[in-house]
Amino acid sequence: MRNPLKKEFSLSLYLEDKRKLINNTLLDIIFLLDEERELISAIKYSLMANGKRLRPVLSIAAFECIEHIEKTDKKDEDFSKLILIPACAIEMIHTYSLIHDDLPAMDDDDLRRGKPTLHKKYSEASAILAGDALLTHAFFILSNPDLLKSKKSLNNDILIKIISIISNAAGINGMVEGQMLDMQSLNKDNSDSLEYLKKMHSLKTGKMIQASVKIGAIAGGASLEEINMLDKYAENIGLAFQIVDDILDIEGDASIIGKPVGSDVANNKMTFPGIIGLEQSKKYAKDLIDDAIAKLKIFGHQALPLHEIANYIIKRNY
């Protein structure tokens, strides 16, 4: 049942399997550190807080999607480890971004996934430093692919490419600028600007979702055409993910999404339904997902997990 190549593919089993792999790898990485230290326990609190692991799952699914991998031994545990370290680096960067976004000077959130945010549980200083440490440690594990004593690791040419892709997506021209635009959107009247909203989301979440898929493809040895198709797939699901977030804030179940329904309107946040309406937003998300799925055609049945993840993004309820 866990073989994604079989017809009776179950996304929930696939996700469960991959999340377990990712969580175990993250725990292995933390295990190398001294958990008695406040910095490490703060990092562990946030990193192991029941995340969806969407980004690292995408890295693994893209890695497995690349056709010629089929020719090698997919059951070789060391082989599958090739993508686990980069995938975990992505998750660490995602976690750091949540920690810093929650800070009082930023979104000032007290709760994250039903638990106190890191600065509430520890202190503001610890939260800033835990974020800084997670971001930095992501690049440490990327440049030490044999950290977990795997017999195989990606070669340095590929690692440099991956580091470039991730640092580009996470930084000055990606996620950090997206958060900056998000902060600035509260101060000015952009409430009618669909372009601004799309740009903000593309930078804030889209680029890292694209990077997640791209590093998987590159680690798997994808051709330029394959990379381009997967990149368009990722761009579409990234934007759809954000639109669905906005829709859930109106139609979702507060007990499932983990925050009060209507908080976007209450916080005067720019949203897709706010600009183009609820029905149009739903149609937009569906069109993006349809287009994303069309991009997977060249990969055949090996793209089944990516196909189902795209469907899940639009059908999810949290």
Add this chain to the structure above:
Amino acid sequence: MRNPLKKEFSLSLYLEDKRKLINNTLLDIIFLLDEERELISAIKYSLMANGKRLRPVLSIAAFECIEHIEKTDKKDEDFSKLILIPACAIEMIHTYSLIHDDLPAMDDDDLRRGKPTLHKKYSEASAILAGDALLTHAFFILSNPDLLKSKKSLNNDILIKIISIISNAAGINGMVEGQMLDMQSLNKDNSDSLEYLKKMHSLKTGKMIQASVKIGAIAGGASLEEINMLDKYAENIGLAFQIVDDILDIEGDASIIGKPVGSDVANNKMTFPGIIGLEQSKKYAKDLIDDAIAKLKIFGHQALPLHEIANYIIKRNY
């Protein structure tokens, strides 16, 4: 006069020359970005704020110190660019650490080098994000060594080593943990613990100074023995630098050091003079510098800049 190999070596001309190189490279890096964006102008405000550039100068001096470089064409501009990008990455990480350390939740400083700190000039959110962006962009430039269109660049094996060294020194087991220990030292009574103070400084500033020297040595193709000697040199000058800082807080000229004299005592900070006394601190710093200089013996006259930098650290008045 600017050739470090001549007897009549002038440290001030050497520093002026290297600082110009570093500042121009940093400006070239910023020039590739859109300075109209608040994030970029915030970064530029901090990054170009008249820093001493000690760390990147150390990278260059260590690079030039490695003997066999003499055999290649040192006047080749592209050759000297090999170390400039990694050196600038170090300075960007140093700048991010100052921005985050100054935040209200951390040291809560209003002034840095006589100018308002970034969160005072812009906002707390902008300062957090500018720090995050600088840290991330350091790894972007490290993984894109041809960013400035140099004909030569370090090979990927060396770049991965450099990324590993920097991310290790800056992160969870280095600078970030040092800042954590600094924050924690305010809450507990460690005022008699020389070991705690040394550990804190080793992590907070020492490791990055060691990394600065080490990446220069590695980029220059140093042998293991050469790396070990330079590492010990760097460890010693890093600690001496901190001790001198503490001494200047007692004996310095406020108008030169840029902060009020006695602020450490006022802020109840742990200091070397506070624990071992002023005279013993001076002797300790001098012994460390003497030992650092002894480690340069194997390099001959090519280590003259590193030699003079060690002397400058103990004689500096700011």
